Amino acid sequence: xxxxxxxxxxxxxxxxxxxxxxxxxxxxxxxxxxxxxxxxxxxxxxxxxxxxxxxxxxxxxxxxxxxxxxxxxxxxxxxxxxxxxxxxxxxxxxxxxxxxxxxxxxxxxxxxxxxxxxxxxxxxxxxxxxxxxxxxxxxxxxxxxxxxxxxxxxxxxxxxxxxxxxxxxxxxxxxxxxxxxxxxxxxxxxxxxxxxxxxxxxxxxxxxxxxxxxxxxxxxxxxxxxxxxxxxxxxxxxxxxxxxxxxxxxxxxxxxxxxxxxxxxxxxxxxxxxxxxxxxxxxxxxxxxxxxxxxxxxxxxxxxxxxxxxxxxxxxxxxxxxxxxxxxxxxxxxxxxxxxxxxxxxxxxxxxxxxxxxxxxxxxxxxxxxxxxxxxxxxxxxxxxxxxxxxxxxxxxxxxxxxxxxxxxxxxxxxxxxxxxxxxxxxxxxxxxxxxxxxxxxxxxxxxxxxxxxx
Amino acid sequence: xxxxxxxxxxxxxxxxxxxxxxxxxxxxxxxxxxxxxxxxxxxxxxxxxxxxxxxxxxxxxxxxxxxxxxxxxxxxxxxxxxxxxxxxxxxxxxxxxxxxxxxxxxxxxxxxxxxxxxxxxxxxxxxxxxxxxxxxxxxxxxxxxxxxxxxxxxxxxxxxxxxxxxxxxxxxxxxxxxxxxxxxxxxxxxxxxxxxxxxxxxxxxxxxxxxxxxxxxxxxxxxxxxxxxxxxxxxxxxxxxxxxxxxxxxxxxxxxxxxxxxxxxxxxxxxxxxxxxxxxxxxxxxxxxxxxxxxxxxxxxxxxxxxxxxxxxxxxxxxxxxxxxxxxxxxxxxxxxxxxxxxxxxxxx
Numbered sequence: 001x002x003x004x005x006x007x008x009x010x011x012x013x014x015x016x017x018x019x020x021x022x023x024x025x026x027x028x029x030x031x032x033x034x035x036x037x038x039x040x041x042x043x044x045x046x047x048x049x050x051x052x053x054x055x056x057x058x059x060x061x062x063x064x065x066x067x068x069x070x071x072x073x074x075x076x077x078x079x080x081x082x083x084x085x086x087x088x089x090x091x092x093x094x095x096x097x098x099x100x101x102x103x104x105x106x107x108x109x110x111x112x113x114x115x116x117x118x119x120x121x122x123x124x125x126x127x128x129x130x131x132x133x134x135x136x137x138x139x140x141x142x143x144x145x146x147x148x149x150x151x152x153x154x155x156x157x158x159x160x161x162x163x164x165x166x167x168x169x170x171x172x173x174x175x176x177x178x179x180x181x182x183x184x185x186x187x188x189x190x191x192x193x194x195x196x197x198x199x200x201x202x203x204x205x206x207x208x209x210x211x212x213x214x215x216x217x218x219x220x221x222x223x224x225x226x227x228x229x230x231x232x233x234x235x236x237x238x239x240x241x242x243x244x245x246x247x248x249x250x251x252x253x254x255x256x257x258x259x260x261x262x263x264x265x266x267x268x269x270x271x272x273x274x275x276x277x278x279x280x281x282x283x284x285x286x287x288x289x290x291x292x293x294x295x296x297x298x299x300x301x302x303x304x305x306x307x308x309x310x311x312x313x314x315x316x317x318x319x320x321x322x323x324x325x326x327x328x329x330x331x332x333x334x335x336x337x338x339x340x341x342x343x344x345x346x347x348x349x350x351x352x353x354x355x356x357x358x359x360x361x362x363x364x365x366x367x368x369x370x371x372x373x374x375x376x377x378x379x380x381x382x383x384x385x386x387x388x389x390x391x392x393x394x395x396x397x398x399x400x401x402x403x404x405x406x407x408x409x410x411x412x413x414x415x416x417x418x419x420x421x422x423x424x425x426x427x428x429x430x431x432x433x434x435x436x437x438x439x440x441x442x443x444x445x446x447x448x449x450x451x452x453x454x455x
Numbered sequence: 456x457x458x459x460x461x462x463x464x465x466x467x468x469x470x471x472x473x474x475x476x477x478x479x480x481x482x483x484x485x486x487x488x489x490x491x492x493x494x495x496x497x498x499x500x501x502x503x504x505x506x507x508x509x510x511x512x513x514x515x516x517x518x519x520x521x522x523x524x525x526x527x528x529x530x531x532x533x534x535x536x537x538x539x540x541x542x543x544x545x546x547x548x549x550x551x552x553x554x555x556x557x558x559x560x561x562x563x564x565x566x567x568x569x570x571x572x573x574x575x576x577x578x579x580x581x582x583x584x585x586x587x588x589x590x591x592x593x594x595x596x597x598x599x600x601x602x603x604x605x606x607x608x609x610x611x612x613x614x615x616x617x618x619x620x621x622x623x624x625x626x627x628x629x630x631x632x633x634x635x636x637x638x639x640x641x642x643x644x645x646x647x648x649x650x651x652x653x654x655x656x657x658x659x660x661x662x663x664x665x666x667x668x669x670x671x672x673x674x675x676x677x678x679x680x681x682x683x684x685x686x687x688x689x690x691x692x693x694x695x696x697x698x699x700x701x702x703x704x705x706x707x708x709x710x711x712x713x714x715x716x717x718x719x720x721x722x723x724x725x726x727x728x729x730x731x732x733x734x735x736x737x738x739x740x741x742x743x744x745x746x747x748x749x750x751x752x753x754x755x756x757x758x759x760x761x762x763x764x765x766x767x768x769x770x771x772x773x774x775x776x777x778x779x780x781x782x783x784x785x786x787x788x789x790x791x792x793x794x795x796x797x798x799x800x801x802x803x804x
Contacts, residue, residue, distance in 0.1 A: 289466060296470040298782050300744055301759065301775050302477075308763055309481045385628045389745045392630060393760060407631065411749070416638040417649060424638060428631035435626030443622060 009370055012448045019444025022377075025437035033252035040245055048249075048401045054240040056223070058111065061231035063422050075106040075228035083208075083222055096217050100206040100224040109188050109199050111227035115208060118156035118221040124148045125212040129159065129166075131190055134202025137176060139190060141166050146210075154220070161186040161227075187227075235422040237406075238413040246401035247426055253314070253402050254384050254434050259376075260318050261383035265325030266376045272326065273333025274364050278341050278356070284334070291330050299324040303386070307395045314397040317390065321383055329375050333368060340364050370449045377442030381435030388431050403427040463790050467783045474779045475549050478772055483539035486768045489561060490535060498525045557773035562765045563758070572773040575758065580777065583754030586670055587743055590677040591736050597682040599721075599728065602689025607716045609694060621687030629680045633749040636676050647672040650751040673750040688731060692724040699723075726796035733789035 013019050047053035058077040067073050083098035104110075115129065129142040142165055146155050159166075166186045174181045178195050193200045206224055210217055234244040276287035306320050340346060341364065349359050390396050391404025392411070406427045410416075415423040502508050502522065512518040530536050537544055551558070557572035565575040605614035641649035648669055659665075696702065697720055705715050747756030755774060762770035 289469075292466050293470045293473055296467065296779075296783055296786055297474055297477075298775070298778050301778055304744070304759070304763055305478065305481050305771065305775065308766070309485070381626050385626075388628060389630065392628075393745060393748060394764075407634070411634065416634050417642050419638070419642060421638065424631075424634055428628065428635070431631065432623075432627045436623065439622050439626050 009445075009448055013444055016444040016447065018440045022437050022440025022442075022444065025433060026441065029251055029255060029434060029437060032248065033255055036248035036251055040248060044245060046399070048241065048246065049398065051239060054236075054242070056114070056116065056225055057236050057240040057242060058227055058229065058231050059236065059240055060238055060418075060420055060423075061229055061236045063233060063235040064230045065233065067230060072107040073105060074230045075104075075108050075110045075226075077111075077228035077231035078102065078224075078226040080224045080226075081222075083224070085219075092213050094212050094215070094217060096210045096212075096219060098208045098210075098219065098222050100208075102204045102206065102224070102226055103202075104191060104199070104204055104226070105201050106199060106228075108229070109191050111229065112161045112185075112187055113190075113206075113227060114161065114225040115159040115206075116157075116221065116223040116225065117159075117208070117219060118154060119146070119210060120152060120154045120218040120220060121146065121210075121212050122149060122152045122215040123213065125155075125210055125217060128209045128211070130207055130209075132205040132207070133190075134200060134204065135194065137194075139173060139176075140169050141186075141190070142169060152215075156221070161190075234426060237409060237420075237423055239409070241401075243406065243423065243426065246406050247403070247430060249401050250403040250406070250427065250430060251434070253400055254387075254431070257314070257318060257321075257387045257402075258380040258384040258434065258438065261321045261325055262376045262379040264318075265322045265379065266329050266372050268322065269326035269329030270333045270365065270368060270372055271360070273330035273335075274337040274360050274368065275356075276330070277334040277337030278360055278364060280338075280341075288331075288334065291327055294323070295327045295331075297324070300386075300389075303390060304393070304395060307390060312395055312397055314400055314402075317387065317397065321386060325379060325383065329372075329379075332371070332375075336368055336371065337364050340367055370445070374442055374445035374449050377438045377445055380438035380442075384431060384434055403431050459794055460791065463787060467787050471779060471783055472549070475552060475776060476545070478775050479545060479548055480540065482768045482771060483545075485766065487535060487539050489766075489768065490533070491530065493561075494529050494533075494535075495526055498522060498529065552772065552776055557776075558769045560762075560770045561767045563761060563767050563770055566753075572769045575770065576755070576773055576777055579753065579755045579758045582752065583743055583747070583756060585666075586673060586752060586754060587677070588736060589670075590674055590681065591732075593674075593678050594681040594685055595732050595735075597678070598685025599689050601682065601686035603693060603716055603721060605686065605690045606693030606697060606720070607712060614690070617683070617686050617690065621683035624680050624683040627680060628745075629677060630745040630749045632680055633673065633676045633746060636672055637749070640672060652751055652753045670752075673746065673752055676750075677746065685731075689724065689728060692727050693720055696720045696723045726793055729792050729796065730789045733785045733792065736785055 044053075056079055061077055062074060064076055067076070080100045080102065083100045086095075086097040086099070088095040088097070119125070125146040127142070127144050127146060128140075130138055130140050132138050142159065142163065144165065146157075147153075149155075162185070170186060170189050171181055176194060177189070177192065179197055181189055184192075184197065188197065191199050191204070208222070208224075210219065232242050232244050234242070234247055236242055272287065272291070276284045276291075279287075303317075303320055303324070307317060310316065346359060346363055349363055387396065387402065388404030388407070391402050392408045394408050394412075396402060396405050396408070398405070404427070407424065410420070410423040410427075499522065502525075508521075512521065527536075534544055534547070539545070555573055557576075560570045560572050560575060563575060564570050565578045567574070567578075569575070601617055605611070605617045608614055637649050640646045650669075652669065693716070697716075702715060702720060705719060706712070743752075743754065743756035744759050745756070746752075747754050748760045751757065755778070758770065759774045759778075761767075762774060
């Protein structure tokens with residue numbers, strides 16, 4: 001045990017390539033966490049398990065960027081929230097017209113289209129939906145009256161492309177198309193070429209006109225959704241959840257679990273081990289026997305039983321992980337403290353009548369700090385993977401989208417057998433990257449603390 | 456040496472008892488509720504099967520009283536009237552468990568249909584041992600050779616590849632790699648079966664072949680993730696030993712580098728290697744829970760997982776006990792081996 005000054009450690013560390021790579025990865029992860037916390041409001045991730053929150057998203061959609069590598073483009077799922085708005089009033093009739101432009105450029109038909117709106121009116125109102133296709137043909141889709149009300153009312157509705165009346169309206173215009181429309185769904189007709197039933201590329205304009213008589217009409221929400229099979233940077237899962245949100249929020253959670261568990265266990269282990277080693281004799285014997293007991297407990301089975309019987313909250317889980325984390329460090333710290341306590345200055349301090357706690361904290365602990373930092377870095381990946389493993393078994397905190405939890409869902413919905421690689425790969429890679437960052441930093445520090453391995 | 460063995464054995468036994476005590480106290484209250492519900496159900500079904508009993512009572516109250524009396528009597532016979540934490544009951548439960556009497560499983564059964572927890576566990580245990588012991592042995596052989604090879608050429612390409620592979624592979628969770636392997640080699644390229652459970656009965660002569668075929672994918676995965684860190688550990692021990700004076704002396708006499716590594720250095724690195732081998736043999740049994748769940752391997756790990764999902768408490772207690780026993784026995788053996796190889800340990804200095 002040679003003592004190393006902090007300056008030397010810093011110099012040595014900056015010389016090690018692997019350590020710098022680790023620091024860079026860790027920096028990126030921390031930046032990601034900060035972005036996640038700032039950019040994605042906490043409410044979004046609290047809504048992770050609320051299906052209503054994700055209803056407008058597609059099911060198991062592939063990430064959008066896959067289209068770059070595909071010759072046959074997969075239709076993107078589009079949520080258009082910014083229509084061009086026009087208002088007209090002619091005498092008593094007032095017209096509010098929302099127009100959505102859609103650039104459709106894919107080899108496949110969209111899954112569906114949905115119009116979501118909520119409008120405020122009094123008495124009666126009429127909603128008309130039509131589409132102008134790239135070839136200039138205008139198709140009438142729907143004409144429906146909104147429920148009558150004497151006073152001012154807010155009406156919210158979702159109009160789906162599976163609506164019977166849309167199909168009926170399209171069948172009335174069947175002379176436009178040169179093939180039989182009976183068996184086709186609305187979106188397959190609207191987006192089809194005239195001569196054959198193949199997708200027609202180009203700009204479509206969906207217009208939704210709302211008429212009202214004698215009253216103001218206001219539209220609070222107006223969205224057009226063209227259902228596709230590709231969405232977002234990371235795609236979506238079976239429950240329509242945007243995986244990018246889960247993956248981003250998983251980063252701060254994983255860092256939190258990893259760092260809190262490892263820092264707390266290293267501190268606990270150090271203090272325990274140093275005290276046992278410093279005191280020696282009976283105290284040492286007793287403390288080490290207790291250490292043996294914890295060491296011999298099978299960790300994973302116990303973690304499982306604890307999380308099933310007591311609580312699976314993420315904070316309680318952190319505590320459980322700490323129970324099993326400090327043991328190994330305590331053993332090493334004890335043997336190091338056995339060596340240090342024989343040094344002259346510890347004896348001197350003892351002679352001067354300093355308190356035990358002061359000797360442990362002021363004279364022995366600082367000597368072990370380099371070792372402590374190395375062990376913190378090395379024990380982080382284990383904490384992260386153990387938590388991920390528990391979540392994967394479905395025993396983690398269900399209210400937080402951790403990486404392990406995403407993989408658990410992927411496994412339950414048979415993602416591997418269905419070939420949904422974007423659901424399986426990213427969470428595991430994130431776990432590995434987070435682990436690697438700390439392993440790199442740890443092994444760089446380890447090489448400084450144990451110079452024997454360096455050569 | 457005798458004293459050393461005795462203290463170690465005593466500690467291990469103490470640990471085993473504490474583990475049992477913790478397990479029982481964690482699941483004890485749930486267990487009582489389940490047992491009592493079982494008795495109520497049993498009494499009621501016996502009475503409905505025998506309508507003569509019901510007819511012999513004049514009023515409903517009297518009948519209910521009779522049923523309650525029956526239930527209370529049986530609860531008393533089984534000793535359930537005392538809370539689970541009463542010393543007699545805990546003592547009795549622990550004594551039974553020590554003698555491998557785990558009782559009957561609530562939901563799970565063995566393949567033959569027995570609900571005796573002992574039967575279930577001893578049916579699953581050999582399969583876990585088959586998969587994980589084979590994997591650990593392969594891992595350690597590859598690891599020792601690769602580690603010795605990289606230690607002999609520190610800084611060479613092989614050394615760097617081994618070290619970086621070890622670091623990278625150790626940060627991937629095995630079960631995730633397992634999911635990927637299933638995705639790649641069972642569905643995308645259909646080489647191996649996705650479920651590791653053999654689909655023919657164990658009496659069939661082709662059973663062993665089928666078992667081995669189903670074992671291939673999990674085995675490859677475990678070995679792939681495991682050998683890197685083994686090689687890295689062995690390398691680090693060896694590098695440490697190669698700097699010792701006696702190796703230097705051998706080198707100056709002119710003994711060949713190869714001979715030094717494979718006879719003198721490897722022999723001196725043996726104590727920690729043997730210790731780690733013993734620990735990883737048993738550690739693999741505990742870590743198997745998640746891996747077996749992924750591959751659907753019909754061993755202890757999956758049994759444990761199934762027992763927890765349906766809260767089959769006798770199975771949970773039994774499996775925890777067996778896992779702990781294995782773990783402790785291997786720690787014990789590792790300790791003894793270490794003490795044998797390195798006499799300094801025995802005196803505890």
